[in-house]
Amino acid sequence: MKLTDIVAADAVITDLKATNKEEAIREIVNSLRLAGKVAAEHTDAIISAIMKREELGSTGIGRGVAVPHTKHTSVDSIVATVALSVNGLDFAALDGEDVHIIFLLISPPDRPGEHLRGLETITRHLKSDDFCSFLRQSKTPEQVIDLLKEGDEKQF
Amino acid sequence: MPVATGSDSLEMNNSNHIPTEPSLVRREVLVKNANGLHLLPCSLIARTVKEFDGTVKLFRGSQSANAKSIMDVIQLGAVCGTELVIEVEGHGASELMDRLEQLFADEFMTDR
Numbered sequence: 131m132k133l134t135d136i137v138a139a140d141a142v143i144t145d146l147k148a149t150n151k152e153e154a155i156r157e158i159v160n161s162l163r164l165a166g167k168v169a170a171e172h173t174d175a176i177i178s179a180i181m182k183r184e185e186l187g188s189t190g191i192g193r194g195v196a197v198p199h200t201k202h203t204s205v206d207s208i209v210a211t212v213a214l215s216v217n218g219l220d221f222a223a224l225d226g227e228d229v230h231i232i233f234l235l236i237s238p239p240d241r242p243g244e245h246l247r248g249l250e251t252i253t254r255h256l257k258s259d260d261f262c263s264f265l266r267q268s269k270t271p272e273q274v275i276d277l278l279k280e281g282d283e284k285q286f
Numbered sequence: 287m288p289v290a291t292g293s294d295s296l297e298m299n300n301s302n303h304i305p306t307e308p309s310l311v312r313r314e315v316l317v318k319n320a321n322g323l324h325l326l327p328c329s330l331i332a333r334t335v336k337e338f339d340g341t342v343k344l345f346r347g348s349q350s351a352n353a354k355s356i357m358d359v360i361q362l363g364a365v366c367g368t369e370l371v372i373e374v375e376g377h378g379a380s381e382l383m384d385r386l387e388q389l390f391a392d393e394f395m396t397d398r
Contacts, residue, residue, distance in 0.1 A: 187326055191329070224329065224332055242324070
């Protein structure tokens with residue numbers, strides 16, 4: 131699985147307006163809706179499901195990265211996108227750091243293997259300081275996608 | 287030097303004769319929860335070992351992960367049915383190992 135296979139380029143956000151977790155999730159899911167990746171009638175349910183998942187434990191996984199996610203019957207393959215917050219958001223991450231990079235993921239239910247591969251794919255390159263640093267410096271969605279392509283093509 | 291026989295235990299003493307608590311403990315665990323080691327179980331593992339003043343590693347075959355790093359553990363790609371080896375080294379290793387083993391046995395509580 132490649133990052134560019136699952137990340138919806140048209141929904142990438144490089145300047146999140148949100149100032150908290152819920153606003154951020156709402157902004158990102160709405161961006162997926164505008165990109166045609168999420169149906170309008172399912173948007174609210176998906177936002178609620180992602181917030182419910184956050185209540186079980188933060189998806190802030192350290193290094194300024196969060197991976198909010200849910201499973202939803204309206205998608206038949208993984209839908210994901212990237213959003214960057216310049217000022218950072220409090221996700222109650224394990225390492226206490228504010229989150230600047232958000233990979234939001236919606237997976238089809240009953241395919242746990244695919245969800246796991248999606249998480250693996252996303253985290254594979256985020257372990258690299260360079261990759262995280264370059265991602266945070268991206269100013270346009272095109273720069274983000276170029277970086278993801280680079281990540282797909284070689285190891286950081 | 288006598289070698290312990292007849293025991294499946296992989297626990298090792300750092301002293302030859304004085305019965306001290308082992309500082310290196312290694313045990314096999316099975317991923318039993320249907321969704322495998324997705325983010326929530328990985329996060330629970332990392333939170334459990336966060337304050338431990340030693341090293342905790344998970345092995346899947348030759349691939350190893352630092353249990354304090356959620357990203358590292360996700361990279362193991364451990365689906366349901368995967369066998370892992372946990373290795374804990376440091377003061378209080380046995381106690382921490384028991385807690386980790388329980389997490390796997392309980393299928394990470396929220397993920398049955």
